[in-house]
Amino acid sequence: MPAEFDATTTLQQYAHPERLVTTAWLEANLGTPGLVVAESDEDVLLYDTGHIPGAVKIDWHTDLNDPLTRDYVDADAFAALMRAKGITPDTTIVFYGDQNNWWAAYALWVTSLFGHADVRLLDGGRKKWIDEGRAVTTDIPAPADTDYPVTQRDDSVIRAYREQVLAHIGNGPLVDVRSPAEFTGELLHMADYPQEGAIRGGHIPTAHSVPWRRAADETDGTFLPVDQLRAIYEDEIGLTPQDDVIAYCRIGERSSHTWFVLTHLLGFENVRNYDGSWVEWGNAVRVPIEKP
Amino acid sequence: MRDALHEIVEEFADTPKELRLPLLLQFADALPPLPQRLLDDRDAMEPVEECTAPLFLAVEVEPGQPVRLFFDAPREAPTSRGFASVLHAGLDGGTPDEILSTPNDFYLSMGLDDLVSPLRMRGMSGMLARVKRRVAAGMSA
Numbered sequence: 008m009p010a011e012f013d014a015t016t017t018l019q020q021y022a023h024p025e026r027l028v029t030t031a032w033l034e035a036n037l038g039t040p041g042l043v044v045a046e047s048d049e050d051v052l053l054y055d056t057g058h059i060p061g062a063v064k065i066d067w068h069t070d071l072n073d074p075l076t077r078d079y080v081d082a083d084a085f086a087a088l089m090r091a092k093g094i095t096p097d098t099t100i101v102f103y104g105d106q107n108n109w110w111a112a113y114a115l116w117v118t119s120l121f122g123h124a125d126v127r128l129l130d131g132g133r134k135k136w137i138d139e140g141r142a143v144t145t146d147i148p149a150p151a152d153t154d155y156p157v158t159q160r161d162d163s164v165i166r167a168y169r170e171q172v173l174a175h176i177g178n179g180p181l182v183d184v185r186s187p188a189e190f191t192g193e194l195l196h197m198a199d200y201p202q203e204g205a206i207r208g209g210h211i212p213t214a215h216s217v218p219w220r221r222a223a224d225e226t227d228g229t230f231l232p233v234d235q236l237r238a239i240y241e242d243e244i245g246l247t248p249q250d251d252v253i254a255y256c257r258i259g260e261r262s263s264h265t266w267f268v269l270t271h272l273l274g275f276e277n278v279r280n281y282d283g284s285w286v287e288w289g290n291a292v293r294v295p296i297e298k299p
Numbered sequence: 300m301r302d303a304l305h306e307i308v309e310e311f312a313d314t315p316k317e318l319r320l321p322l323l324l325q326f327a328d329a330l331p332p333l334p335q336r337l338l339d340d341r342d343a344m345e346p347v348e349e350c351t352a353p354l355f356l357a358v359e360v361e362p363g364q365p366v367r368l369f370f371d372a373p374r375e376a377p378t379s380r381g382f383a384s385v386l387h388a389g390l391d392g393g394t395p396d397e398i399l400s401t402p403n404d405f406y407l408s409m410g411l412d413d414l415v416s417p418l419r420m421r422g423m424s425g426m427l428a429r430v431k432r433r434v435a436a437g438m439s440a
Contacts, residue, residue, distance in 0.1 A: 050375075050376055050377060050378045050379075051320065051378055051414065051415050051416075052320060052323060052324050052327060052377035052378045052381060053375065053376075053377055053378075055320065055321065055324050055377070056324065056327075056374070056375075056377050068415075068416040069413070069414060074413075105375070
């Protein structure tokens, strides 16, 4: 049985408040049957230094990506992961992590590809929980295996491929969520990530630049109030909730965060994440590139 | 490769896969704190841009003396701390020649590439390259 929703007033402004929980709500609800807390970090050791009591670790690299093909795990591997983490199809999964929930949003998006119904983010992520002095532990939970069924991944609704992006140019909005220097092509990779590079710099023609981090408060990492999010995505770049939107970044993780904001916080109905992103586009032969 | 570093590489390689990350975490915890003179003079430390987290290093080279290495990384960046600590335990106190002879890709033999995204493993080579550059500069100074 899924957990109750967080009825905190500040969450109710969003289109789908049931997709967020506050740190106070999570602390009060830890241990509730049907609730699994999952930490997904950029730093693979961070969970082991201390995590929210009872939280399991889901690693974006080793758990969610296929080790051979550049793709997500298949249905069998995903079901095996859910079983090992004590998750059933009815479980409420609350994701949280470092870097403003960057990787937590990615794990939530991949989980959504497999149709898991009740997935939520901890507003403010790991940093807010720790800054508030809430409990952490190094105890690793050992959940009993579940019988999570094998569910096929549906890549048709919230995931976009290169050919679809190509056809989208001039026909629908694209949002580039990378840093400004990556957008202009000054950098062929994100600052500090020289190895995730591309042969060519710039952006996909017609794309709007909205760095993903703008959706979060600079101090505590929580999502901005809905009117400020609307000001960015609707007033500033002219999106409307009915638009068919494709977001991209470098390998699709930062754009998962923007996908979450547009879909769950602003209620956009047709947002896809192009996970091939710039590592594919900037290395692909004969795709158009724009440079200011 | 310097013996101390070689032994660490072997230790990782010989550790069962599921215990390698806990071992790296032990290294992260064991990174010694900076001496007061560097805490007082943070500008003397060089940022390592290849790391995803803020990481700083300093290298002290004196003629005829063992090379001293110093690293600083936040507790919330245990992977970078762990890499720094491996280099510290393996190379601190070595001779300039021992440090300069370290293979740039020595860490590939540690068996961490299945566990840490290969894209993130390069922070280690960034640190080593900077250490070597500082040692080479110190010898010619």
